[in-house]
Amino acid sequence: MRHAPEPGRSLAVLDAARIVANLRALFDGHRLSPSQRRIARYLLDNAQEAVFFTSADLAERAGVSQPSVTRFAAALGFRGFPEFREALRTSVFGDRQPAATDDRHNEIQELVTSEIRDLERLRDGLADPGQLRRVAGQLAGSSPLLVMGLRISAPLAHLFGYLAEKVLPDVRVLDVPGSIMEDRLSRAAESGAAWVLAIGLPRYPRELEQGLVWARRVRLKIALVTDQPVGRLTDLADEVLLAPVSSGFAFDSHAAATVLCTALLHTMLDTLDAEGQARLEAFDDRAAERQVFLTG
Template identity: 65%
Template structure:
């Protein structure tokens, strides 16, 4: 049933608010098909127009048409899956990455630790985020989305005294935690930054490739996602998924009024025509 609903939502670029709506529908499929757009808005914590925009983003004229398609999707019989043929080199590499994702999935069976660190990060004012060298894009990704909900997110991706100054100012203005992304190869600069963070009194949440990472001993909390080294360059699919999962749980740990800022952004973004329509 979830797979058929994923097919309905797939291939569409959804805003964070719309993804929350989609997640609610995935979690409550049999209930959702009988709810109105107002009911769903109340359940998710968004406005009724956001639910309508979600339906139109999927290509429907309005919510009633979407709900009819949703009901049909739930009643549809699954199509037969084509038999897998001989895989080429890249497909085999992707298979290795899929196994890494399965490993990550299994390690997240208990969401207690993830929720705990997410609540701590969401409460930190400000929240510095470190990512150096190959880890810089993940820090930027987290920072971009987290800043839509958290009031003060500071991405630090330049090593040296500038980074140390940023950590010092964050600690002086009330920060309690710093989030560090550190994927192989682990830069010595990241270790230096973590030691400085500890010196100025910050607790450290580390996202890395394994719990035995050479940087793990310097962190208060370690979140690990396997990195695929079978390609010519490392593939960070698992780390990216973990980053997205962390964003998801950080959002869930923020007060409702802060979550509402996402809905406000989507409304103003539509008015300002920030994004191209499909």
């Protein structure tokens, strides 16, 4: 049975910003699986009604299994869902305020502030998510899906590939240039691949341009994540997704590009709908059974 709201306390007048701040404090510092992050996102958007849910209610609303909700509560350090729900109610109905911040920043903090501004530029550029959704749908429909990244862009390509293979049946990361890359592009095209996601961040390797030229030669479409709207790489792309690169640190920071790729993966999962979520659930179940990840 669901609990009734607190007498005399209207949900409509609760401070939404305070609730979100309290919930983020509850979630921060914990490593959550994709399914658990789905639950967290649902709670951030629907906390005022979720405080009255059972674990089965929350699982149904968030689109996950009931064991995933139980594992979510455990991942946050609670002994069970009832204890977590009490903490959730405190976050919603309590009167705690976010801690005050000091406006004085040192040099490193100023560099981080510059990075935050880049992320804000990325956020503003996604005000219309139409292109992101279009590209996500195209990539999700490509089997195999190819992810290309060389030199400094290779780690982000591998991160994207590692996460994408949790929800797609065939993901291939291409990080070796030259004839080997040409062979792999050709074989993938013959196997039915339609799209390659290329990550081209400065400094731009000459071999990346050569790889994109070959991709077009074997009739693959190209989605490019880069920081410049015009250039030799963008001329070869069918879709260009822009993410600013911060050059204030001794080495370039790719925080915005990483967030953009994560947003692209998130949108791909939405595109796949039940199929992608089922693959994520299966991965979580296998990982829990095999005790792949530390819990303490």
